[in-house]
Amino acid sequence: MIRSIKSVLALFLLMSSHAFAQSSTETQLKWGIETELVQPFLPTINIVRIQVSRTLFTTTNTMRGDMLFGAYIRPNVEHDVVEKINEYMLAIGYRHYFWKGLHLEAKSNMGYAWGTKNLIDGQDYETPTWFWEANLGYKFQLTKKQNNSLYLMPQFGAIGNIVGDIGPRGGKPDNFIQGNLLIGINF
Secondary structure (H helix, E strand, O other): OHHHHHHHHHHHHHOOOHHHOOOOOOOOOOEEEEEEOOHHHOOOOOOEEEEEEEEEEEOOOOOEEEEEEEEEEEEEEEOOOEEEEEEEEEEEEEEEEEEOOEEEEEEEEEEEEEEEEEOOOOOOEEEEEEEEEEEEEEOEEOOOOOOOEEEEEEEEEEEEEEEOOOOOOOOOOOEEEEEEEEEEEEO
16 A cells, blocks of 8 residues: 555656646745644544644746644544554655645654553553655635735545554554645745
């Protein structure tokens, strides 16, 4: 699955040309801060994300790339493999805009997790964690002002575990399809 995600990322990067350029009428504000609107409220998911974006470059055809820095927080959540899980990770990533708000992003989330009472063997587990993440989405500008702009960003993608062990999984997957709904502000 990781190989296919890498292939999709490579394909989208190769497709970047003048035909997929962002609109030059968009306000190009350098910084952004965004958070997830849905996942913190879903039972057994309860993932809180907050991240900052910084525009690295804008090409002559207004295509652009953003660096992402953030946090992935999952505090004391009921889980399908352990009774409760705690995950705290820092994230770094890259988002590339191809056409208007259409973008592809890749992130690496690294930190630490611990789970209490694994549902198969009853043991507690602690582990360093490293997750990969890839998302395709579209950025909808809700407001446009000179100094800031509010936006909504639905995304669809996948997230998976590279390093991390909260014990026996009993056949339950460690790679997941995900949907995100981010709200943010550029400044």
